[in-house]
Amino acid sequence: MSNYEYHKPQTVKEAIGLMESLENAKYIAGGTDVIVLVKQEKLAPANLVSLRNISELVYIDTKDGLKLGAGVTHSAIANNEFIRKRYSALADAAGAVGSKQIRNVATMGGNICNAAPSADTACPLLVLDAKIVIDGKAGKREVPIDDFFLGPNKVALNAGELVTGFVLPDLGSNTGSAYIKHARRQAMDLPIIGIAARAAIKIDGNEAVCRDSFVAGNDISQTIKRLEDERLVFEDVRIAMGVVAPRPVRAKKAEEAIKGKIISEKLLKEIGEIAASESQPRDSIRGEAWYRREMVKVLTGRAILRSIGRIVGPEQMTNPNRLW
Numbered sequence: 001m002s003n004y005e006y007h008k009p010q011t012v013k014e015a016i017g018l019m020e021s022l023e024n025a026k027y028i029a030g031g032t033d034v035i036v037l038v039k040q041e042k043l044a045p046a047n048l049v050s051l052r053n054i055s056e057l058v059y060i061d062t063k064d065g066l067k068l069g070a071g072v073t074h075s076a077i078a079n080n081e082f083i084r085k086r087y088s089a090l091a092d093a094a095g096a097v098g099s100k101q102i103r104n105v106a107t108m109g110g111n112i113c114n115a116a117p118s119a120d121t122a123c124p125l126l127v128l129d130a131k132i133v134i135d136g137k138a139g140k141r142e143v144p145i146d147d148f149f150l151g152p153n154k155v156a157l158n159a160g161e162l163v164t165g166f167v168l169p170d171l172g173s174n175t176g177s178a179y180i181k182h183a184r185r186q187a188m189d190l191p192i193i194g195i196a197a198r199a200a201i202k203i204d205g206n207e208a209v210c211r212d213s214f215v216a217g218n219d220i221s222q223t224i225k226r227l228e229d230e231r232l233v234f235e236d237v238r239i240a241m242g243v244v245a246p247r248p249v250r251a252k253k254a255e256e257a258i259k260g261k262i263i264s265e266k267l268l269k270e271i272g273e274i275a276a277s278e279s280q281p282r283d284s285i286r287g288e289a290w291y292r293r294e295m296v297k298v299l300t301g302r303a304i305l306r307s308i309g310r311i312v313g314p315e316q317m318t319n320p321n322r323l324w
C-alpha cells in the first residue's frame with residue numbers, strides 16, 4: 001500500500017487550495033471506494049485531502065425542492081422522512097447501498113464522483129432531474145446529472161474541482177418515484193441491474209378506488225385493471241437504468257412512448273420492452289447480458305407501478321416490497 005499524507009481541511013476553499021498546491025492528490029470522503037483502491041494498489045496517491053471535517057458539505061435543505069450536501073451519508077438520506085416521502089427513489093437507493101456500516105460513512109458525493117455503472121444513487125438522481133453543484137478554482141457551476149457521467153469512473157470534473165452538493169426540483173404532489181435494486185441476494189451486494197422510475201399521473205376517475213386497488217394482497221393484474229378502469233393517465237415518466245451501459249442511462253424512448261397514455265398491463269410490458277431495447281448490457285461476473293435485458297423488461301413496469309403506489313397508495317404501500 002502506498003504511503004500518503006492525509007490532509008484535513010476545514011472549509012471547501014481550503015480543500016480546493018490544497019488540491020491545487022499538492023502533487024498527486026485525491027479527495028477522500030467516506031473512503032469506502034478510495035481506500036479499497038489504495039489497498040488493491042490500483043491507486044497510489046501521495047496526498048489524500050479529506051472532506052470529512054468540512055461541515056458546509058453536510059446539509060439537507062427541504063425548502064423549495066431538495067438540496068443535499070455532498071458529504072451527507074447514505075444513512076442520513078435513507079432515514080430522512082421527507083426524502084422517503086417526496087424523493088422515494090433516492091431513499092430506496094441510499095438504503096440499499098452496502099451494509100449499515102458502509103452507509104454510515106459513505107457519502108452521496110463519493111457515490112456519484114466514483115461513477116461506477118452500478119452506483120445505486122445514480123439512477124434515482126437521473127429520474128429526479130438532479131443538478132450537481134461544483135466548486136473549483138474557476139468558481140462555482142452547476143451541471144445536470146445526465147451530463148455529469150462520462151463513462152465508467154469518469155465524470156465531468158476539472159482538475160481539483162469538488163462536488164459540493166445536489167439540487168433536486170420540487171416535483172409536485174402528483175409525482176412518485178421508486179428504485180429497484182436487483183441483486184443476487186438481499187444482503188450486501190452490488191446490483192445486477194438497478195431501475196429507477198418517476199411518474200407524474202392524473203386520475204380522471206375515482207382516486208379512492210385507485211387507492212384501494214393498492215391494498216396489499218391484491219392480484220397485480222387486478223390492481224392495474226382497476227387503475228385502467230379509473231383512467232389513470234401518465235403525464236410524465238422518467239426511467240433510468242444502471243449496469244446496462246458504461247454509465248447509468250435514461251430510457252428516453254420508453255419515457256416518450258408512455259407519455260399521455262392510460263395505464264394497462266399491455267402498456268407496462270411494452271414500455272419494458274422499449275427500455276430493454278435501449279439498454280446495452282454486457283456479460284459480467286454478476287450476470288449475463290441476456291438476463292440483464294430480460295430483467296429490464298420486468299423491473300421497468302414494477303418501478304413505474306411502485307411510483308404510482310406512492311402517490312395514490314395507502315400508508316402501508318410506502319413499503320414497496322408489498323407490491324409485485
Ligand SMILES: Cc1cc2nc3c(=O)[nH]c(=O)nc-3n(C[C@H](O)[C@H](O)[C@H](O)COP(=O)(O)OP(=O)(O)OC[C@H]3O[C@@H](n4cnc5c(N)ncnc54)[C@H](O)[C@@H]3O)c2cc1C
Binds near residue numbers: 028031188
Ligand atoms: C463493502 C462495500 C460495499 C459497497 N456496496 C455498495 C453498494 O451496494 N452500492 C453502491 O452504489 N456502492 C457500494 N459500495 C461503494 C461505495 O461505498 C460507494 O460508492 C460510496 O457512496 C462512496 O462514498 P465515499 O464517501 O466512501 O467515497 P470515497 O471513497 O471517499 O470517494 C469515492 C470517489 O469520489 C471522489 N470524491 C468523493 N467525494 C467527492 C466530492 N465531494 N467531490 C469530488 N470528488 C469526490 C474521491 O476522490 C473518489 O474518487 C460499496 C463499498 C464497499 C467497500
